[in-house]
Amino acid sequence: MADTSYETVDTDVLVIGAGGAGMRGAIAAASAGARVLVLCKSLLGKAHTVMAEGGMAAALANVASLDSWEAHFADTMKGGKLINNWRMAQIHAQEAPERVLELERWGAVFDRTRDGRIHQRPFGAHTYPRLAHIGDRTGIELIRSLQDKLVHTDRIEVHMEVTVARLLTWEGRAAGALAYRRADGKLVVYTARAILLATGGAGRIYRVTSNSWECTGDGPTLAYEIGAELQDCEMVQFHPTGMVWPPGVRGILVTEGVRGEGGLLRNKDGERFMERYDHERMELSSRDVVARAINAEVVAGRGTPHGGAYLDITHKSPDYIRRKLPSMHEQFLKLAKVDITREPMEVAPTVHYFMGGVRVQPETGATNVPGLFAAGEVAGGLHGANRLGGNSLSDLLVFGKRAGDAAAECATDKPSPRVEHAQVERGIDRLLSPLSRPHGESPYKLQGELQDVCATYAPIIRDEPGLRQGLEKVLELTERAEQCGTGGPSGRKFNPGWHTAEDLRSMLINAEALFRCALERKESRGAHARSDYPRLDPRLAQVNMVVVRSEGGMSVRAVENDAIPYDLTEIISQSFTRYTPEEMS
Amino acid sequence: MATISNVDVRVFRGDAGGGEMVTYRVPVREGMVVLDAVLWIQANAAPDLAVRWNCKAAKCGSCSAEIDGFPRLMCKSPVSDYGTELTVRPMRAFPVIRDLVTDVSWNYEVNKRIPAFTPSEADMNDAEAWRMQQEDVDRIIEFRKCIECFLCQDVCHVLRNHDRKDAFYGPRFMIRIASLEMHPKDSLDRRALVKGEAGAGMCNITKCCTEVCPEHIKITDNGIIPLKERMDDLYFDPILWAARKVRGR
Numbered sequence: 001m002a003d004t005s006y007e008t009v010d011t012d013v014l015v016i017g018a019g020g021a022g023m024r025g026a027i028a029a030a031s032a033g034a035r036v037l038v039l040c041k042s043l044l045g046k047a048h049t050v051m052a053e054g055g056m057a058a059a060l061a062n063v064a065s066l067d068s069w070e071a072h073f074a075d076t077m078k079g080g081k082l083i084n085n086w087r088m089a090q091i092h093a094q095e096a097p098e099r100v101l102e103l104e105r106w107g108a109v110f111d112r113t114r115d116g117r118i119h120q121r122p123f124g125a126h127t128y129p130r131l132a133h134i135g136d137r138t139g140i141e142l143i144r145s146l147q148d149k150l151v152h153t154d155r156i157e158v159h160m161e162v163t164v165a166r167l168l169t170w171e172g173r174a175a176g177a178l179a180y181r182r183a184d185g186k187l188v189v190y191t192a193r194a195i196l197l198a199t200g201g202a203g204r205i206y207r208v209t210s211n212s213w214e215c216t217g218d219g220p221t222l223a224y225e226i227g228a229e230l231q232d233c234e235m236v237q238f239h240p241t242g243m244v245w246p247p248g249v250r251g252i253l254v255t256e257g258v259r260g261e262g263g264l265l266r267n268k269d270g271e272r273f274m275e276r277y278d279h280e281r282m283e284l285s286s287r288d289v290v291a292r293a294i295n296a297e298v299v300a301g302r303g304t305p306h307g308g309a310y311l312d313i314t315h316k317s318p319d320y321i322r323r324k325l326p327s328m329h330e331q332f333l334k335l336a337k338v339d340i341t342r343e344p345m346e347v348a349p350t351v352h353y354f355m356g357g358v359r360v361q362p363e364t365g366a367t368n369v370p371g372l373f374a375a376g377e378v379a380g381g382l383h384g385a386n387r388l389g390g391n392s393l394s395d396l397l398v399f400g401k402r403a404g405d406a407a408a409e410c411a412t413d414k415p416s417p418r419v420e421h422a423q424v425e426r427g428i429d430r431l432l433s434p435l436s437r438p439h440g441e442s443p444y445k446l447q448g449e450l451q452d453v454c455a456t457y458a459p460i461i462r463d464e465p466g467l468r469q470g471l472e473k474v475l476e477l478t479e480r481a482e483q484c485g486t487g488g489p490s491g492r493k494f495n496p497g498w499h500t501a502e503d504l505r506s507m508l509i510n511a512e513a514l515f516r517c518a519l520e521r522k523e524s525r526g527a528h529a530r531s532d533y534p535r536l537d538p539r540l541a542q543v544n545m546v547v548v549r550s551e552g553g554m555s556v557r558a559v560e561n562d563a564i565p566y567d568l569t570e571i572i573s574q575s576f577t578r579y580t581p582e583e584m585s
Numbered sequence: 586m587a588t589i590s591n592v593d594v595r596v597f598r599g600d601a602g603g604g605e606m607v608t609y610r611v612p613v614r615e616g617m618v619v620l621d622a623v624l625w626i627q628a629n630a631a632p633d634l635a636v637r638w639n640c641k642a643a644k645c646g647s648c649s650a651e652i653d654g655f656p657r658l659m660c661k662s663p664v665s666d667y668g669t670e671l672t673v674r675p676m677r678a679f680p681v682i683r684d685l686v687t688d689v690s691w692n693y694e695v696n697k698r699i700p701a702f703t704p705s706e707a708d709m710n711d712a713e714a715w716r717m718q719q720e721d722v723d724r725i726i727e728f729r730k731c732i733e734c735f736l737c738q739d740v741c742h743v744l745r746n747h748d749r750k751d752a753f754y755g756p757r758f759m760i761r762i763a764s765l766e767m768h769p770k771d772s773l774d775r776r777a778l779v780k781g782e783a784g785a786g787m788c789n790i791t792k793c794c795t796e797v798c799p800e801h802i803k804i805t806d807n808g809i810i811p812l813k814e815r816m817d818d819l820y821f822d823p824i825l826w827a828a829r830k831v832r833g834r
Contacts, residue, residue, distance in 0.1 A: 107702030116716030246616020487632030497632035
């Protein structure tokens, strides 16, 4: 008989996830007076935010005095091909500078300009140099600064290596979570007056990804299961430059900062091929355009020996490269035996970011489920159909804070939520079931199959037959996953087989949403490119694909976004940022 | 050069109560790192093999272990560096939870005891005060590269061989303190902490921590020694000592 006992822990605000958004949200909620409990799937400070390299976008105008929130807003909207939630894009552009300066007041260190201000580097599709950075390690700087602030903020407690298996509701509100501790496999039921989801993306549903093992889309799944809406799940960002060779490192991120610092893309014939795809912005075009360009070069037989493009920064002095791109230098030297100060890098697209996610209110991050909030990559809306580099770190800070504030306010004066035993028991049954199937299929095998399905049927360029087939295969895998085991032993103490079985469930729901949304969006827009609908459909310019859980399973409907107010439309149409030739055709 | 097709990986399997080394034969792919080999074992031979990892790009510091006895990040250690067999053990300075996973929570407790970054009240209200030159920040950028892999803590003999976690915070947190002390805008004085609870005096500068740091931070030369010097200025400078005697404080 399985041990179904659990501990209970009560708090005001439960923050799930301890990357940038979760930590910023926790600090905000605690500063507003709430008792906060932060759950992280890994150790504190290891969240995927540490992988962010290039910088955080904010119109500080330290390098280009002409920069303004309006310009940043217009870049974000055009980069996202206008399906962004315009209000989020506006708030983001307006508040990012304040959040960056605040982070500096909390001890973060940035590279400086000559006159001693925060330096800003150019990045793809940003009209002006806009990314506050420290070398190519901006993510870890952000994490460490927030972590230091967090552990010294009263009323915040952190539980490390705890995974949430399901959210609990009480009287129609999000009221708690069922979780397990990795170290000893014990179960914990958390009750809370408000819950902030900050679980990041679902990059692991692809094999070639820059994402860590944690990025299994837990947030969208947890939210979806209690009735929250998701949106734009078809919008998966392929970062143009991931490592290609050797195979062991395939997918590891090569920062856009390389191109920001002047790196050039060439095909095997030495041609700067971006000329043919976006002759104005060249290497610094938006990520969707550059990723498709590299893809097209490879398909046309002009790729490098290992199926990518060359990224060359050797025209800069070795000293400069080592100072501005230290971790890239180290990464290539160590993992690929390539000295980037003397040789070009070989790069190809890698799955990097999910623009879609839980559908939220722009001001507060509130979902349609009372008491449930979301911020960061797990939330959809800000980035539309394509995220600009650097907008993620500023997103975490701006909306992490806003959602944390709102969650604290929501938690105020709420009675202590109760736990419905039936819900908890159902959750525990399901959570523990793989442990009781010693001969069930291996979750590792199923996970591998899912990664192949996504890579094969939802690649950079998609089409209807492929998407249909992909969806079918995901549904088949979902059935098999319901009967999967742990791959072997059934101990609960730090058993990754069991953890993988649990993660697999989240991944499958994310994959299903991806295929269903991708089928619905019959056009090419941003990261979603279809060979059978190669053009933008202007009628879909304000439409989001919204995923809901219904009687018959998952359903998708097209929802018209609020019209962009006139003053903001003017800002967009008068901005310097141009559409790419491809989009204007 | 002949390519090796298989490698025998000996992995510690067990927990705090004990365990054994188990050998797994792993097919080698070009560019494979030790973490790939361990994850291959997990996916194909030992599904419950416990290991921590996250980014697989040497940026998060999760996959610390001892490979052939040397503390390293598994994601940064090519299998090809080791020939036909290698051993992987958990870090020895921390209690084993299971297999390659250790209980590193002590480090998080220590971190909490270090007073946070604290700018002066005046600076907080003056945007212009935050102008800093690149030279001013360059010095601490090195310390802020730390990814908290705790390999320096693992190799430090004060913690590893003598288990004096009660007397010394360890190299990681010397670096943490140095990054705060040398921050141009920090206003606190942590020298009493450095001498007292943090125990800088326990370090006898064997530089093993510097040797294992995957971020190549010169932990001893640039972090611990300058901290010791600051501490000495305050507590052990004979001229200042005499001056204090004369002045009566």
